[in-house]
Amino acid sequence: MSVNEILLAAGGALIMAFFSMVGGLWFAGIDRVLAARMQARIGPPVRQPFLDIAKLMIKQNVVPANAIPWLFNGAPVVALASAVTILLYIPMAGIPGLPILQGHGDLVLIMYLLILPALAMVAGGLAAGSPYATIGAQREMVTMIAYELPLAATIIAFAWKFASLGIEHPFSLATVAAQPVWTLVGPVGFMGLLLLLVTMLLVVPGELGRIPFDAPEAETEIAGGLLVEYSGRNLALFTLSLAVKTIVVTSLIVGLFFPWNLTDILAVACCATTAAMINLAFFILKLLVVMFFSVTLVRISVARFRINQVVDVYWKILGVLALLGMFLVMADALF
Amino acid sequence: MKLLTPQEIADTLQAAAGAGFISARCTEWAEGAKGRKSRQVWLHITREALLPTLRRLADIHYPHVSVIAHADTGAQVDLMYHFYIYWGIPREEILVTLTISLDKSDLRTPTITGIIPGALTSEREKQEMLGIEVVDIPDGRRLFLPEDFPEGVYPWRKDETGIPPDMVKELWATGRDSLQLDDTPPAPTPEPPTA
Amino acid sequence: MTFPIVPDLLSSLFKKPNTNPFPAPQLPPTVTGLLDEVNQGKAELNPPVPAPERLRGKMTYNRETCIGCNLCIKVCPAHAIEAIPAVKKVRFYVSQCIQCGQCTEICPKQCLALSGEFLNASHDRYDRSLIVER
Amino acid sequence: MKTIEVKKPSGYFTQIGPAHPALKEPVMFNLDVEGERIIKADFAPGMSHRGIEWMGLRRNCIQVIYLAERICGICGITHSISFVRAVEQIAQIQVPVRAHYIRSIVGELERIHSHLLWAGVAAHELGFDSAFYLAWRVRENVMDLVEYLTGNRVHYAMIQIGGVRRDITREQFPRIEESMKFFDNAYDQLARVFLDDTTVQMRCRDCGVLTYEEARQLCPVGPTARASGIKKDVRVDHPYAGYADLDIEYMTPDRLTGEVRGDVYDRIVVRLLEVKQSIALVRQLLEQMPDGPLLAIPKPAVLLAKLKGAAGEAVGRHEAPRGEVMHYVRLEAGKDEPVSWKVKASSYSNYLSWIPMMEGEQIADIPIIAASIDPCISCTDRVALVQDGNRRVLTKAELHRLSVEKTRRIQASLSAR
Structure with a gap:
């Protein structure tokens, strides 16, 4: 990479960070309004998350007496930075120049990066020196281990499919984006992909720590768990990182399963800018739909699981589903 | 199970109390259009007779302990142990109250948790609120009073160990005397006495 | 696996919310400013939910017919009534009144009643609007 | 006073409460936990002791009714009904039958509202907020009905010694029936949402078990006892008010599920069944309600004079939504105020059953187990500072x-x- 490219990438990353935070908060607002309407409530205005962040920013930032200050204060920054970083690797709507770090990382890297914000939260929770936060941190680690299995199984299934077709860079997201995976499989593989999609949709609430997989935060049990001691700016950063992470995981699902662009489907020919705008709007719509089904609807229609049930669900149910899906995708080649 | 009448229960318990028996009465009270009656047995016994009487009662039917009520009568503290037997049989329940009177010089009573563990809450409460010592209580800690509540003050006593006036804070009156209520018409001034 | 609430949730998405709306949809920058706007016809408030007929609200007192028998003080559970011995009348502290209405029943002259007025909140419990003397 | 030294346990010690999102009212749980599992549980109530009985001994009986009404913020009638029943027995005041029926009707409406409130809280403790909003939305209807009948949503001020203060007239019946129809439908919906939901079953089945034998010995009351198969219900056991004329059944979970396990799920079942039972009872009471006066002694001043002459002791009881409420009252001639007044609220009997329910369960189960007995603690204006x-x-x-x-x-x- 030349200096120019690095500068360009850095500038792009900053712009990306800004838009992902704004977008993430906007998504959070929409999520809350939709949830409220489904519960027959009026709900907050869509801009509420922005107001919340603005309020948190001017609030006192309390560091508990028995916390480890550098870790306690550093964790939110790491969480936000790593969440934004992942976004630099995920293709979006075929817009030229995106992802900024195209060609520098693949699905395996993303899988690793996805752990980072969660790890930062664990570190912050442990550094807080509160029993509730410690319990929350332990639970977060367990949750992380739990959802890795279905997530990994899905990614392996994808890579195997591309590799078996002799496509170069099977783990690259660009490959997945270029060729919608549904077109590569027969009916059996289609079934398998459906299973994988369901699995991935249910990994999202775990990644984001939403009900039913929010045992690490569990407001009514451990009073917010990991985040119990956080306030002010630090809490704002964590909230932002979760908002960005919402965009990250939904984009990942869209990128894996629904990479189509509106301009390609309708075969419209127009200038590049207009096409990019249309595709971006369509992409955001896809993200919203994915978020509605995997976050909003799920989190309001079930009760919270105990931590052992989280593991049971991810390993015994979703793990099996994902493995079955993977097997079907593989078996598809035989027919 | 043959159901005993209140009078039979009183007689049985009187026999169990033996020398510790003081008095007994049976009462009834009807409510509703059909005049169905609820029945009560009130037994006054000594402290020593409490456990034997209760054991006999538990033989009749395992009692539901409602609460241990109290009354400070001056020289004595009365404890009323309220039990219900024949619960689970529609409209047949009978209240059996065992009353014991304790002299304030010797406020001790045996625990009944050996027979009915559910009485623990009430016994702990009697200790802190009345200054009664429940002998052999399995858990003698305070229950309802705050930790910094002074020792030797028993809220339910009506003597010098009760709540002293300086602990009482009349919230409703706070700030009233400082009000400047100017629209209250002045009191009619009496006519100055003539001559 | 059954999730019986999901159909209800999805159908509520297309129904009107159940909440009784606040007078204003969102907290205005200044309440007095909003009220001014309402007076000028520039803004509208959501109408309040009507109060039921039997609602027990703020006390009303007819000082003229009161004979100062103090029976109401005898039954008031909340010490909300104060005697003014000098004039043989009484005074009511609305902030301490629990709206049981027992005083209205014992009053021999029927000079007490509970009105339907329920907006009795104030930052000061001895606010002049919360002391009924006449 | 003797105190017991608590043995230093293995694992670590954690406290939940007195102020904690899992607890809607202040109580403190001291827990020895190993990982997520509770080894030993203990609780400390009294964070909100208000000395109500002490206050009652300084007021006359009419004033005490309203003080009793405020013992609980949710049950506006249970304590006042228990207190006046005790006083009526002492003073031998025969309450008109119509008043008995009105007392029972308000009592049943209160049970519906209290159980729905509980269902909402329990759902929230499980993290199931949609069910919480659903239950409270439904509850709003009964609150409106109670407000329509009594003038207030809580603290109805309906009860007077010797009867009730307000009538339920024939013109009001259609409005009540309209609500009962609404609850018929709401019951179906709630039963579906709470009992058929997989996640609720995962969280509540075999969690916080109280066996029949434990329940017999610890003497819990109300739905807590009935969910363990103990047939205790003041309305059935003890003929009083309008209930004395009705045929009421003990609501145990086996009526719906065919078995008694004594877990949190069974407590949900019992409370839902009781909502249905209450709907039927209100209808029966309305149908059978006779005409007649509302008060034995209509003039409060006369009543006060009569009570001043009364002497004796008696017990008044009522089946509150949470179980038996009992008031012991002793009056002396010549005194306006009771010489002794002991209030036994329903949660008082249920506290002890927390311990066997919690031990061996997970930290995550504390909120729902604590809520499952529907504890009614209360609020106060002090805070402990360490x-x-x-x-x-x-x-x-x-x-x-x-x-x-x-x-x-x-x-x-x-x-x-």
């Missing part, structure tokens, strides 16, 4: 001063910026 190992109690005035100081400090630092 500083350098010393404990002291902050008064409301101090708290207010501290918060004013802090606001000033923040304002100063903001303006300095």
Whole structure:
């Protein structure tokens, strides 16, 4: 990479960070309004998350007496930075120049990066020196281990499919984006992909720590768990990182399963800018739909699981589903 | 199970109390259009007779302990142990109250948790609120009073160990005397006495 | 696996919310400013939910017919009534009144009643609007 | 006073409460936990002791009715009904039958509202907020009905010694029936949402078990006892008020599920069944309600004079939504105020059953187990402060001063910026 490219990438990353935070908060607002309407409530205005962040920013930032200050204060920054970083690797709507770090990382890297914000939260929770936060941190680690299995199984299934077709860079997201995976499989593989999609949709609430997989935060049990001691700016950063992470995981699902662009489907020919705008709007719509089904609807229609049930669900149910899906995708080649 | 009448229960318990028996009465009270009656047995016994009487009662039917009520009568503290037997049989329940009177010089009573563990809450409460010592209580800690509540003050006593006036804070009156209520018409001034 | 609430949730998405709306949809920058706007016809408030007929609200007192028998003080559970011995009348502290209405029943002259007025909140419990003397 | 030394346990020690999102009212749980599992549970109530009985001994019987009404913020009738029943027995006041029926009707409406409130809280403890909103939305209807009948949503001020203060007239029947129809439908919906939901079953089945034998010995009351198969219900056991004329059944979970397990799920089942039972009871009571006066002694001044002459002791009981409420009252001739008044609220009997329910369960189950007995603690204006190992109690005035100081400090630092 030349200096120019690095500068360009850095500038792009900053712009990306800004838009992902704004977008993430906007998504959070929409999520809350939709949830409220489904519960027959009026709900907050869509801009509420922005107001919340603005309020948190001017609030006192309390560091508990028995916390480890550098870790306690550093964790939110790491969480936000790593969440934004992942976004630099995920293709979006075929817009030229995106992802900024195209060609520098693949699905395996993303899988690793996805752990980072969660790890930062664990570190912050442990550094807080509160029993509730410690319990929350332990639970977060367990949750992380739990959802890795279905997530990994899905990614392996994808890579195997591309590799078996002799496509170069099977783990690259660009490959997945270029060729919608549904077109590569027969009916059996289609079934398998459906299973994988369901699995991935249910990994999202775990990644984001939403009900039913929010045992690490569990407001009514451990009073917010990991985040119990956080306030002010630090809490704002964590909230932002979760908002960005919402965009990250939904984009990942869209990128894996629904990479189509509106301009390609309708075969419209127009200038590049207009096409990019249309595709971006369509992409955001896809993200919203994915978020509605995997976050909003799920989190309001079930009760919270105990931590052992989280593991049971991810390993015994979703793990099996994902493995079955993977097997079907593989078996598809035989027919 | 043959159901005993209140009078039979009183007689049985009187026999169990033996020398510790003081008095007994049976009462009834009807409510509703059909005049169905609820029945009560009130037994006054000594402290020593409490456990034997209760054991006999538990033989009749395992009692539901409602609460241990109290009354400070001056020289004595009365404890009323309220039990219900024949619960689970529609409209047949009978209240059996065992009353014991304790002299304030010797406020001790045996625990009944050996027979009915559910009485623990009430016994702990009697200790802190009345200054009664429940002998052999399995858990003698305070229950309802705050930790910094002074020792030797028993809220339910009506003597010098009760709540002293300086602990009482009349919230409703706070700030009233400082009000400047100017629209209250002045009191009619009496006519100055003539001559 | 059954999730019986999901159909209800999805159908509520297309129904009107159940909440009784606040007078204003969102907290205005200044309440007095909003009220001014309402007076000028520039803004509208959501109408309040009507109060039921039997609602027990703020006390009303007819000082003229009161004979100062103090029976109401005898039954008031909340010490909300104060005697003014000098004039043989009484005074009511609305902030301490629990709206049981027992005083209205014992009053021999029927000079007490509970009105339907329920907006009795104030930052000061001895606010002049919360002391009924006449 | 004898105290017991608590043995130093293995694992670690954690506290939940007195103020914690899992607890809607202040109580403290002291827990020895190993990982997520509770080894030993203990609780400390009394964070909100208000000395109500002490206050009652300084007021006349009519004033005490309203004091009793405020013992609980949810049950506006249970304590007043129990208190006046005790006083009526002492003074031998025969209550008109119509008043008995009205008392029972309000009591049943209160049960519906209390159980729905509980269902909402329980759902929230499980993290199932949609069911919480659903239950409370439905509850709004019964609150409106109670407000329509009595004039207020809680603290109905309906009860008077010797009867009731307000009538339920024939013109009001259609409005009541309209609500009962609404609850028929709501019951179906709630039963579906709470009992068929897989996640609720995962969280509540075999969680917080109280066996029949434990329940017999610890003497819990109300739905807590009935969910363990103990047939205790004051309305059935003890003929009183309008219930004396009705045929009421003990609601145990086996009526719906065919078995009694004594877990949290069974407690949900019992409460839902009781909502249905209450709907039927209100209809029966309305149908059978006779005409007649409302009060045995209509003039409060006359009543006060009669009570001043009454002497004796009696017990008044009522089946509150949470179980048996019992008031012991002793009056002496020549005194306006009772010489002794002991209040036994329903949760008082249920506290002890927390311990066998919690031990062996997970930390995650504490909120729902704590909520499953529907504890009714209460609020107060003091807070305990632990500083350098010393404990002291902050008064409301101090708290207010501290918060004013802090606001000033923040304002100063903001303006300095």
